[in-house]
Amino acid sequence: MKLHVRLTLLGVAICSAAAVAQTDSPREIHTCKDDKGRTLTSDRPLPECLGREQRILNPDGSVRKIIPAPLTREQRAELEQRQAAERLAEARRQEERRRDLMLVSNYKTEAELDQAYVRALEVPVEALKASRARIDDLMKALAAVRKEGEFYEGKIWPIALRSKITEIQAGIEAEQRNIGNKAEDIRRVNERFAADRTRLRQLLTAQPRLH
Structure with a gap:
C-alpha cells in the first residue's frame, strides 16, 4: 500500500475516534x-x-x-413579606412623585399656594363662626326658658317647657360637635399646607430635575 493511502486511512481513523469520543462525553x-x-x-x-x-x-x-x-415555608413567607413591603414602598414613591408633579403644576410660586391656603380655610372657619354664634343664640334661648320655668318653682314643669329645654340642649350639643369637627378640618388644612409649602419650596429649587 502506498504511503499517501496509509496516511489518508490513518487520518480517517483519528477523526472517527475523535467523533466517538465527542459522542461519548x-x-x-x-x-x-x-x-x-x-x-x-x-x-x-x-x-x-x-x-x-x-x-x-x-x-x-x-x-x-x-x-x-x-424555599422552605418560612423562607417563602419571608420572601412574600419582603416583596409586599417593596411593592408598598414603590407605590408610596409613585404617589409622592404624583403629588410632587401636581404641586408644581398647580402652584408656580409659594404666593399662589398661600392664596389657595386662605381659600381652603374659608369654609371651615366660617362654619366655625356660625356654630359659635348659634350656640350663643341657643344659650340665650335656654336662659329665657329657665327664666320662664322660675314661675313653676317647686312644681312639675309643663311638658312643652321641658321639651323646649331638651331641644335647646340637643341643639347646643350638636353645634359643639360641629365646632369640634370644623376645628379638626382646620387642623388638617394647616398641616397639609404646611407640608405642601415645605415640599413646594424644595421642588421649585430643584424643578429642572423633577421632569
Missing part, C-alpha cells in the same frame, strides 16, 4: 451535595439532588446554570 454535568456534604455528580439529573441546590456544569467544568434549593 457528556454534554452537561449535574452535581449537588448530599446531606453529608459529599458531592454527587452525573451526566443526567440526580434524584438525590431534588430539594437541594443543583449546579449544571459544562464539560470543561465551568458553571452553566445554578438551580437554587426550593
Whole structure:
C-alpha cells in the first residue's frame, strides 16, 4: 500500500475516534451535595439532588446554570413579606412623585399656594363662626326658658317647657360637635399646607430635575 493511502486511512481513523469520543462525553454535568456534604455528580439529573441546590456544569467544568434549593415555608413567607413591603414602598414613591408633579403644576410660586391656603380655610372657619354664634343664640334661648320655668318653682314643669329645654340642649350639643369637627378640618388644612409649602419650596429649587 502506498504511503499517501496509509496516511489518508490513518487520518480517517483519528477523526472517527475523535467523533466517538465527542459522542461519548457528556454534554452537561449535574452535581449537588448530599446531606453529608459529599458531592454527587452525573451526566443526567440526580434524584438525590431534588430539594437541594443543583449546579449544571459544562464539560470543561465551568458553571452553566445554578438551580437554587426550593424555599422552605418560612423562607417563602419571608420572601412574600419582603416583596409586599417593596411593592408598598414603590407605590408610596409613585404617589409622592404624583403629588410632587401636581404641586408644581398647580402652584408656580409659594404666593399662589398661600392664596389657595386662605381659600381652603374659608369654609371651615366660617362654619366655625356660625356654630359659635348659634350656640350663643341657643344659650340665650335656654336662659329665657329657665327664666320662664322660675314661675313653676317647686312644681312639675309643663311638658312643652321641658321639651323646649331638651331641644335647646340637643341643639347646643350638636353645634359643639360641629365646632369640634370644623376645628379638626382646620387642623388638617394647616398641616397639609404646611407640608405642601415645605415640599413646594424644595421642588421649585430643584424643578429642572423633577421632569
